[in-house]
Amino acid sequence: MNDEKLKIKIILGSTRESRMSDKFGQWIADELNKHQKVEVEILDLRSYDLPFYDEAKINEKVREFQSKVKEADGFVIIAPEYNHGPTAVLKNALDWCYEEWNYKPIAFVGYGSAGASRSIEQLRLNVIELRMIPIRNAVHILGNRYYAFRDGKLDFKELVEENLNKAHEMIHELLWLTKVMKDARQSKN
Numbered sequence: 001m002n003d004e005k006l007k008i009k010i011i012l013g014s015t016r017e018s019r020m021s022d023k024f025g026q027w028i029a030d031e032l033n034k035h036q037k038v039e040v041e042i043l044d045l046r047s048y049d050l051p052f053y054d055e056a057k058i059n060e061k062v063r064e065f066q067s068k069v070k071e072a073d074g075f076v077i078i079a080p081e082y083n084h085g086p087t088a089v090l091k092n093a094l095d096w097c098y099e100e101w102n103y104k105p106i107a108f109v110g111y112g113s114a115g116a117s118r119s120i121e122q123l124r125l126n127v128i129e130l131r132m133i134p135i136r137n138a139v140h141i142l143g144n145r146y147y148a149f150r151d152g153k154l155d156f157k158e159l160v161e162e163n164l165n166k167a168h169e170m171i172h173e174l175l176w177l178t179k180v181m182k183d184a185r186q187s188k189n
């Protein structure tokens with residue numbers, strides 16, 4: 001059995017100027033950091049500025065992103081929903097790696113009218129093709145509460161407090177499967 005810390009990367013699924021994914025990403029990072037045997041890093045797609053996928057356009061930033069994905073043991077995607085699907089910037093980031101994602105668990109946090117459930121369902125199908133292990137427990141922050149926060153009528157602290165149990169259930173399942181798969185990857189032939 002492997003006793004190294006589990007490396008969990010949180011990927012922010014949006015990059016627009018007034019995005020909200022950074023707030024939810026920091027919340028999940030804070031919750032994950034309460035676990036001693038976990039090393040957390042937020043991957044902000046703004047920092048990588050990945051070109052639209054074209055292997056001919058690989059550059060240093062793409063390589064840096066690929067190496068971050070490679071060193072990870074598990075992931076949380078902060079997933080907004082744009083037009084009932086995932087954001088293009090996130091799908092593009094998924095396409096830039098393959099083996100780096102393989103056999104690693106992935107969890108989702110969504111927000112929007114239906115808690116980004118349509119976006120997350122599509123992402124679950126996408127990541128199976130990347131040989132990942134999407135976990136069932138997720139956080140879906142629904143529109144009645146999310147838009148109240150976005151419109152300044154509800155504190156962020158209160159919003160996440162309401163979703164804390166869901167976040168803990170998701171983290172519990174993610175960390176267990178991340179440990180299982182880290183050991184399993186080492187014995188894979």
Ligand SMILES: Cc1cc2nc3c(=O)[nH]c(=O)nc-3n(C[C@H](O)[C@H](O)[C@H](O)COP(=O)(O)O)c2cc1C
Nearest residue numbers: 014018019020021080081082083084111112113114
């Ligand atoms: C292009 C676009 C499309 C959107 N489509 C949806 C949608 O299909 N479902 C939904 O619940 N919210 C939708 N929204 C509203 C988003 O839930 C809301 O803007 C959210 O804050 C987006 O995440 P972000 O702030 O991290 O970019 C859309 C927003 C944008 C900018």
